[in-house]
Amino acid sequence: MLEVKDLYYSYSTGFEALKGINLTVNDGEFLAIMGQNGAGKTTLVKHFNGLLKPTQGQVLVDGVSTCDISVAKLARDVGFVFQNPDHQLFSETVEDEIAFGLKNFGFEESVIQKQVEWALNLLDVVQYRKTSPFMLSGGERKRVALASILAWDPKVVILDEPTIGQDHRQKEKLQHFILQLNAQKKTVVVVTHDVEFVAECNPRVILMRGGQILLDGMAEQILNNADLLAQASIVPPQITKIFLELEDLGLPTDVIDVHEATEILVKRLNKQS
Amino acid sequence: MSVIETNNLTYSYPNAKNPSIKNVSITINKGDFVILTGPSGCGKTTLCRCFNGLVPHFYNGTLEGKITVAGLDVYKNQIHELARHVGLVFQNPENQLFALSVEKDVAFGLENFAMPRKEMRKRVDWALKKAGICELTERPPHELSGGQQQRVAIASVLAMQPDIIILDEPTSFLDPLGAEKIFEVISNLNKELGITIVLVEHRLDLAAKYANHVVVMNNGEVALSGAPREIFTSEKARLIGIGIPKATKLYQHLKNHGIDLKTIPVTPQEAAKLLREALTNA
Amino acid sequence: MSVFEGFKFRKVSSLVHDLDPRVKFFFVLVLFVMALLFTNIFALTVLFLVPLPFVFVAKVNRQWLRSLRGALLLAIFIFATNFIFGFLYPTSFSQITPPVDTGYEYLVLLERSISMTLRFVVLIASFSVFFLTTSPDHLGLALQQSRVPYEFCFAFTTAVRFVPVLADEAQTIMDAQKARGLELEKGNLLKRVRNYIPILIPLIVNAIRRSLELAEAMESRAWGANKNRTNLYALKLRGSDYLLVVISVLMLVVAVYIWLNVSIPSLSAILYPAGV
Numbered sequence: 153m154l155e156v157k158d159l160y161y162s163y164s165t166g167f168e169a170l171k172g173i174n175l176t177v178n179d180g181e182f183l184a185i186m187g188q189n190g191a192g193k194t195t196l197v198k199h200f201n202g203l204l205k206p207t208q209g210q211v212l213v214d215g216v217s218t219c220d221i222s223v224a225k226l227a228r229d230v231g232f233v234f235q236n237p238d239h240q241l242f243s244e245t246v247e248d249e250i251a252f253g254l255k256n257f258g259f260e261e262s263v264i265q266k267q268v269e270w271a272l273n274l275l276d277v278v279q280y281r282k283t284s285p286f287m288l289s290g291g292e293r294k295r296v297a298l299a300s301i302l303a304w305d306p307k308v309v310i311l312d313e314p315t316i317g318q319d320h321r322q323k324e325k326l327q328h329f330i331l332q333l334n335a336q337k338k339t340v341v342v343v344t345h346d347v348e349f350v351a352e353c354n355p356r357v358i359l360m361r362g363g364q365i366l367l368d369g370m371a372e373q374i375l376n377n378a379d380l381l382a383q384a385s386i387v388p389p390q391i392t393k394i395f396l397e398l399e400d401l402g403l404p405t406d407v408i409d410v411h412e413a414t415e416i417l418v419k420r421l422n423k424q425s
Numbered sequence: 426m427s428v429i430e431t432n433n434l435t436y437s438y439p440n441a442k443n444p445s446i447k448n449v450s451i452t453i454n455k456g457d458f459v460i461l462t463g464p465s466g467c468g469k470t471t472l473c474r475c476f477n478g479l480v481p482h483f484y485n486g487t488l489e490g491k492i493t494v495a496g497l498d499v500y501k502n503q504i505h506e507l508a509r510h511v512g513l514v515f516q517n518p519e520n521q522l523f524a525l526s527v528e529k530d531v532a533f534g535l536e537n538f539a540m541p542r543k544e545m546r547k548r549v550d551w552a553l554k555k556a557g558i559c560e561l562t563e564r565p566p567h568e569l570s571g572g573q574q575q576r577v578a579i580a581s582v583l584a585m586q587p588d589i590i591i592l593d594e595p596t597s598f599l600d601p602l603g604a605e606k607i608f609e610v611i612s613n614l615n616k617e618l619g620i621t622i623v624l625v626e627h628r629l630d631l632a633a634k635y636a637n638h639v640v641v642m643n644n645g646e647v648a649l650s651g652a653p654r655e656i657f658t659s660e661k662a663r664l665i666g667i668g669i670p671k672a673t674k675l676y677q678h679l680k681n682h683g684i685d686l687k688t689i690p691v692t693p694q695e696a697a698k699l700l701r702e703a704l705t706n707a
Numbered sequence: 708m709s710v711f712e713g714f715k716f717r718k719v720s721s722l723v724h725d726l727d728p729r730v731k732f733f734f735v736l737v738l739f740v741m742a743l744l745f746t747n748i749f750a751l752t753v754l755f756l757v758p759l760p761f762v763f764v765a766k767v768n769r770q771w772l773r774s775l776r777g778a779l780l781l782a783i784f785i786f787a788t789n790f791i792f793g794f795l796y797p798t799s800f801s802q803i804t805p806p807v808d809t810g811y812e813y814l815v816l817l818e819r820s821i822s823m824t825l826r827f828v829v830l831i832a833s834f835s836v837f838f839l840t841t842s843p844d845h846l847g848l849a850l851q852q853s854r855v856p857y858e859f860c861f862a863f864t865t866a867v868r869f870v871p872v873l874a875d876e877a878q879t880i881m882d883a884q885k886a887r888g889l890e891l892e893k894g895n896l897l898k899r900v901r902n903y904i905p906i907l908i909p910l911i912v913n914a915i916r917r918s919l920e921l922a923e924a925m926e927s928r929a930w931g932a933n934k935n936r937t938n939l940y941a942l943k944l945r946g947s948d949y950l951l952v953v954i955s956v957l958m959l960v961v962a963v964y965i966w967l968n969v970s971i972p973s974l975s976a977i978l979y980p981a982g983v
Binding site: 474477479482483504505506508509512513515517519520521522523524525526528529532533534535536537538539540541542545546549565566567581582585 | 842843844847861864865867868871872917920921922923924925926927928929930931932933935936937938939940941
């Protein structure tokens with residue numbers, strides 16, 4: 153469980169990135185943190201694994217303040233997948249890359265081997281186990297980076313802008329994968345500005361602007377609030393936009409999914425005719 | 426009148442086992458706004474690099490087939506000659522800006538052309554205005570947001586006054602608002618100045634409304650080519666797996682339930698209009 | 708890293724910032740030559756004071772002091788080496804015959820060591836002012852107009868442009884690896900050095916990738932189209948520049964004259980006239 157109490161954070165340049173954040177994330181929750189570039193999303197999640205420490209206020213991971221443990225210890229429970237896999241990949245083989253975190257945490261050799269095997273299969277990169285990660289394509293490198301974090305089975309998984317540069321199929325696969333992770337009782341936090349992606353997954357959504365939380369609720373309930381979304385420089389999902397325009401005809405506006413939209417419209421049109 | 430024409434274009438990178446593009450034959454006409462899309466690795470990026478001569482002159486490898494850009498044979502013309510007619514904007518905003526101020530970056534291509542200073546000044550100011558970044562003239566690139574950097578890249582290419590501008594996934598690193606701004610800028614260039622645009626993009630939701638022609642590639646080959654509305658409703662497109670706009674998907678789902686909206690919407694606004702008609706007339 | 712802070716350019720407008728970089732460099736070079744000519748402590752102190760008016764006019768006091776502070780360690784090292792070496796092998800540096808016995812001889816040695824250190828400080832002081840008041844852009848332009856091949860000028864300005872980008876990237880990479888349990892400060896010296904491999908490799912690989920993308924962008928914007936490139940800006944010499952050139956030349960002439968004809972007494976000789 154992650155608790156954020158009255159968190160303020162200022163960078164060394166003096167810029168105040170977080171202005172009084174209060175947030176509780178329960179075990180097994182799926183949370184999307186949305187907002188424009190510069191709203192403070194990444195700054196906030198970097199507090200969850202101790203990379204940043206509060207200027208004021210507290211961040212508690214399972215009841216322990218992040219100021220009281222090292223980043224390495226926190227990382228054991230909170231896995232952070234960075235946006236660019238090329239900021240992490242350095243090993244000679246994919247296997248070594250995946251084993252890196254496990255080695256750092258002092259696991260036994262037999263456990264490391266088992267976990268590496270598991271992670272390779274989970275992310276469908278078994279065929280590349282002896283390949284150099286630098287030889288792989290962009291999408292494959294992203295999978296290897298993800299595998300290397302999941303390998304040590306952290307309780308919380310944070311993904312920073314996972315959909316950047318991904319094509320349609322890759323985004324679909326990622327969606328399923330994240331929902332799967334969440335189904336396995338992992339707490340998943342996704343930082344993203346991709347509103348369509350969020351609409352497909354329908355998680356709890358936190359909307360940020362200027363270092364503060366603007367809205368907190370389920371995706372369906374939040375993503376039709378066009379005014380507040382505009383303040384955070386987010387546009388409602390395409391389907392929601394359609395229904396917002398037809399609001400005056402008595403249609404609901406908390407629709408984010410194509411299938412739900414079809415059902416509603418078919419019912420309505422059949423009723424009318 | 427065609428500005429880009431290829432005939433059975435096939436290319437393999439040096440030491441590659443398989444060609445990246447195979448038998449690509451497309452025609453792009455003057456003033457077109459073309460969206461080039463397809464799954465990762467389908468050859469879109471390689472094809473773009475053929476259009477400005479990076480393939481074959483920078484990357485070497487084996488290129489076969491015919492390719493003419495702005496009337497020039499790509500095989501016979503150097504990249505800097507083709508650069509007078511074709512501009513290329515890349516995916517990563519940071520790695521295409523080299524100077525320490527925006528205006529110096531915009532002037533870079535013109536300096537390479539050895540343009541006299543007075544004329545260069547006018548061109549630079551014109552390009553900055555068209556890209557909507559006059560207020561950023563003296564700023565260093567590191568201080569700019571991704572969206573601003575991309576607009577600087579567009580201005581730098583625009584200053585050279587090419588007939589064609591190719592943009593390779595220019596909005597990958599940008600948030601939706603930044604992406605919208607970029608599309609607006611290039612749409613204006615297309616409408617006002619008649620510049621032919623080739624846009625490689627996955628986010629069809631945002632970009633589709635600007636295009637008059639869509640090319641879908643898969644496994645190095647051209648799978649589909651035609652008007653946006655036809656392409657987005659084709660079964661083949663669905664199977665290949667491109668990001669069909671939600672408005673179009675809704676149209677298709679409704680059609681499967683026996684509801685025909687008469688025309689195919691590509692944007693939420695179009696869909697809303699059609700639905701309003703259907704709902705108030707029923 | 709504070710010594711680097713002292714050399715980083717800040718964008719401010721002042722008379723000094725607006726001077727032509729070539730002229731400023733000539734002035735600094737003259738100061739450097741003068742510092743090499745003289746070993747006398749009085750002369751070197753005067754030379755140290757020469758950049759001060761420039762520092763004040765350019766309003767770069769704090770940064771300038773920071774660069775001097777950063778050079779302190781090296782200055783102490785130079786002083787210590789001179790003193791110890793001079794103590795062990797006196798005849799190589801002065802007319803003192805071994806061993807260094809009397810109070811006077813110690814004083815000469817001390818003065819000598821301070822002079823050598825001061826020479827180094829004069830160097831740092833003058834070059835620091837130069838870099839603090841010259842934008843890398845102007846510097847690149849100066850290089851270009853001084854007939855340095857454009858490839859080098861371009862490499863220089865591009866490198867400067869990417870310094871903040873690389874710095875940010877290094878920080879991100881460190882964060883990313885720390886988030887995988889890497890503890891940089893742990894272990895013996897050998898382990899600590901090896902801990903930096905997961906930081907260096909991504910940094911280098913990304914730098915290479917970045918260079919490739921930059922090369923593509925350069926080619927696409929007609930790099931190499933003409934041997935003689937034109938430039939958006941040109942450095943033009945103005946009144947203040949010519950004035951500085953005249954001052955520099957005068958300084959040099961006066962210095963050479965003094966060096967040839969005038970024998971400036973040392974501090975030790977003044978304090979202990981009997982000891983000589």
